[in-house]
Amino acid sequence: MRSRSSGSPRVDAEHDFLRARRRQVLSRLAMWLRGEPDDVNITLPFDEVVEALGRVGERRIGLRVIRLDSIVGSVDRGRDFDRRFRPTSARVRQRWERLAQASRRGEHIPPIDVYRVGDLHFVIDGHHRVSVAYALGLTTIEANVTLVKTKVDPSGIRHRGDLIVKGYRRLFLERVPLRGEARAAVVMTKSEDYAQLGEHVEAWGFRLMQDEGALLDRETVAQRWYTEEFEPVVQMLHQADLVGDRTEAEAYLLVASERYRLIRTHRWDDDVIKAVRDRRS
Template sequence: MNARETGFPRADAEHDFLRARRRQVLSRLATWLRREPDDVNIMLPFHEVVEALGWEGERRLGPRVIRLDSIVGSVDRGRDFDRRFRPTSSRVRQRWERLALASRRGEAIPPIEVYRIGDLHFVIDGHHRVSVAHALGLESIEAYVVQVRTKLNPSGIRHRGDLIVKDYRRLFLERVPLAGEARAAIVVTEPGQYGELGEHIEAWGFRLMQDEGAFLDRTTVATRWYESEYEPVVQMLRQADLVGDRTEAEAYLWVACERYRLIRTHRWDDEVFETLLRDRGR
């Protein structure tokens, strides 16, 4: 344990709580001084994460030993603890100190209950136990785990604000059901760009159906767009050194919008690229 040891478990448990509260306040102050977003120290709400990623199913895994640093959120107790499960007020003090005292005395502590999404865990029951374990310097904890499957991979989620991007991406992939490498290739950093790209692809698909005089489902349109439009254009953008610091999908969206603004046609010729290169240099 990294916690303070005086030989008096009750006094040590009280010091544990006060130290955890002090660290929580100092963390809030540091966040304010660094002008970081407010959500940096807020634990992730489970239901918002599931909504952003898209729920597919769940199954019970039973008892497991999980890393404390993998626990990033809560089902319903986000106001009582911060992202590191430090208490945000003295409201939880009495129960917190009872658990800290039991832990210091070596008494058996029941496993917590969590949802698992990818490598992340969200507490159903046991917030105080997680908080005490952090305060005592532990690295892992016993838990009953329920694994939740989602449509999107939760990788990249660090703060609550990251859920906005995931939510827009999920909606985009419902409108444009790409698969495999094509699905992985389409990445943008601003949430609204997924909406712009989705509308662009739907418009492209509508023109394609008009040209061919036949109805095409969303999956077919997505595949045709990626293979006959997106990949050739991105290849030209690479060759013309027009990708820059953007993702390739962002570069495609940029040049596609510029195409309509510049010439109102579907041509990809030297004149268009020369104009784009001039605009980039401004």
């Protein structure tokens, strides 16, 4: 919904800013009352995001119209605005109100500059313009876009805490370089599980090389683990109703760890499943 006008751009801009500040304060209060972590309502730092995901390269794709709600972070101005680009203090007021007045008078506002990572956008230049656009009820904005390619898919990132899981996933995929369908299938929700699974796959690969008397590279070990170990075991876990509400990778890791701890073996058979089921019941 677009902001109402009193007929005076200056007065309206002042009211716009005060309303945006009030909403930011109320949002922080609501978060505190709900007991939510502090990082839920802050803009995502671009450098931390691309470090967690693994930066591959970038290319300019030019002027685009992007949705405001796809803008989730900032290159270097995170402290001045919250996740919805509401001002966090009066420090930005003077410039903010000048832009709001210009917008209300219908003057041309230059495009902002952003990085695009997946479906997410991070402001390089134009933080005040984004904030004013939000305050005036707009849903889109013009932006000069630079596309950044990363090793790990950025989908699922909502706040800063999610970067920890993404970072561990990137490290796991460097240790276990799965490709295609296998890469998409092996997913964890807890960061520490990626580290444990990586160790498990490397141990499996070591035993494989001992059995075959041959040195295998990481890509070969990863693919053979997925096809010879992960897929058959996950199919068996589904048949035994041992996946539940976990991801398949989480179910695999849980049962594989329990298997060895209980029976001290790396084999898979009905006795293993029975022992694990008895332990989990």
